[in-house]
Amino acid sequence: GFEECWLSGRLLDPQHLVVLLPHYLDDHAEPEVLLEKVGRAGVITMNRPKVLNALNLTMIRQIYPQLKKWESDNETDIVIIKGAGDKAFCAGGDIRAVTEAGKVGDSLAQDFFREEYILNNAIGSYRKPYIALIDGITMGGGVGLSVHGRFRVATEKTLFAMPETAIGLFPDVGGGYFLPRLQGKLGLFLALTGFRLKGRDVQRAGVATHFVESKKVPCALSVQLFTSDALQGRMKGRGVVEVLLFSVSCPNSVRLFSASSVEGIVKNLKTDGSEFAKKQTETLSKMSPTSLKITLKQLQAGASLSLQDVLVMEYRLSQACMRGYDFYEGVRAVLVDKDQNPKWNPSTLEEVSDQMVEQCFSSLGEKDLTL
Template sequence: MPDFTPGETGTDEVLFAQDGVLGRVLLNRPRAINSLTREMVRAVRARLETWADDDAVSVVSIEGAGERGLCAGGDIRAVREAHLAGTTGGVDFWADEYVLDAQIAEYPKPVIAVMDGIVMGGGLGISMFADARWVTERSKVAMPETRIGFFPDVAATYLLSRAPGELGTHMALTGTTITGADAVHVGLADSVIDSTSVPDLLAEVADGRPVEAVATGAAGDEGSLLAPARGWIDECYASDDPAAILERLRAHPHQDARAAAVEIAARSPLSVAVTLEALRRAADARSVREVLETDTTVSARLLERADFTEGVRAQLVDKDRSPTWEHARLDEVTREEVLALFAAAR
């Protein structure tokens, strides 16, 4: 194991090492499942810029410290606190985070994302656009933002809108957690590998073996739980009207469809409507960066709405899991409200 040390910014919440030809990024907040802070984001950005021009580094890996996961997302509690304090800290965090996501998506050298354990929200932002996305038998992948009055940002809608059928819509609206095999099926990962093999695989890359020749785990539909559900998912979610989707799910004979309706009905109605709009727009986007530009607009505007503050309170601060949303029902959210949140976007 190489010696991991802090980067140029000095924070020890993310560490770096050069291991042969491999530049390694280690998110180092294991007690918080490596949730991203602005300091971490800025440190990774700086080191990636350095390695981009370093001929001794030919590939980069992104890993998480501890056994719980790569990254549970951005530090949303800190975003809420900054907003309540009247500062721009939350918007500033997202601005830096989205730049990092684009940097990874466009990086001139191969990037490996070790998506072991929990990978959610901003954790997907730093991994789903990597060149080699390794999930394991322990992976738990999700974009659960509708639970906290937000929406799947970090350009997640770019990939979710391109998932088979309406699987991405189901994931985004419900915020459901999926397995590594499902992540491969929907296009958020490339292969399922055994978690115990990760050190050896990284060692092979460090020794100069091509990234594409290393991970040979399961791909395709093997082991996917979502693939067999395409029937009712495609039938129910094929609409641009969120209220219509909810009613189709409620009326469907399949019990999983009705369970999905219960999940969506418990989410922020405004967030569900915004998420569906974001998905449909992202399907026509030409690049990840284009979607991130839209996300910049929508995230700043949702921060000003009551549901974000209330959702984070209920899920992460008081943890009573009983949010009082701005709208009582999904059919109360008007089309005009949703479009206003995208007004500065394409």
């Protein structure tokens, strides 16, 4: 069962992808989102702890209008978003439901991505301080609910990852915007491999803006971390905290991802031959070749685009994945049959042509995302 998988630690394996959780375990007796005012703060609590607060369309449709209401409300100074339970902020989107919809042509395959990205954009352009308490697992859709906001507070329990290439998807929810803006090639490394950042490394990498011990989060929120200056928006110019030199196992190891093609990155890793390089080579060999190539182009393009333009691009990519093969095969292997042995098509990087990748970025015409 779910709890047994969690307690055994196997759920933390990137190949098990906690970012992609089935929706059928949810307890519908409880509201899926709690929306409340605490003083002059609007507080959003994702309330699906049994599935690590996985985000579904119902939740999106509750959060978005409330965010817009609080943004124009003179009685609300800040917005705080957090997850219920002690394991996760939000482990991702309810991808299994999207998969089933995509198979039968149900509109959820369009609606979920479209409305999720509109919510991501609203967070990225929010006029009031937006504080995400990323205490626990923060992946996929949970990343989209946090990284675009002004403040992201990590704790020792934070586990951050974007492991979508393992199921034939790509790091969406604005990943094409924030990942290439991390230091060096760190964002590309995280995007291609699904590598998990933990605790203080989440702040050091520039994903979080603050680090607070989990037990001190309530106190920090009330009196220490967010001063009146912050509430008045004077800290906005600081942006992301200064990124420290990030190293996985040796200094500058992420430099191996400095290549213009996925094949070039793999060649760099094989030539390097270090234990780190061998591990990343093995990881990449398990990922969807199509997803890897789409992701590289996504981050290359996103580095010079606005968040809005990135989300338009990513919506096109999401629908290409819905039309394709690898997404359904990846979800089958990871979530349904759980054999962890997807049969990708094409099965090698060499078979994924530039033309195939380009087609995924093509305009959807009147069906394009509009922000």
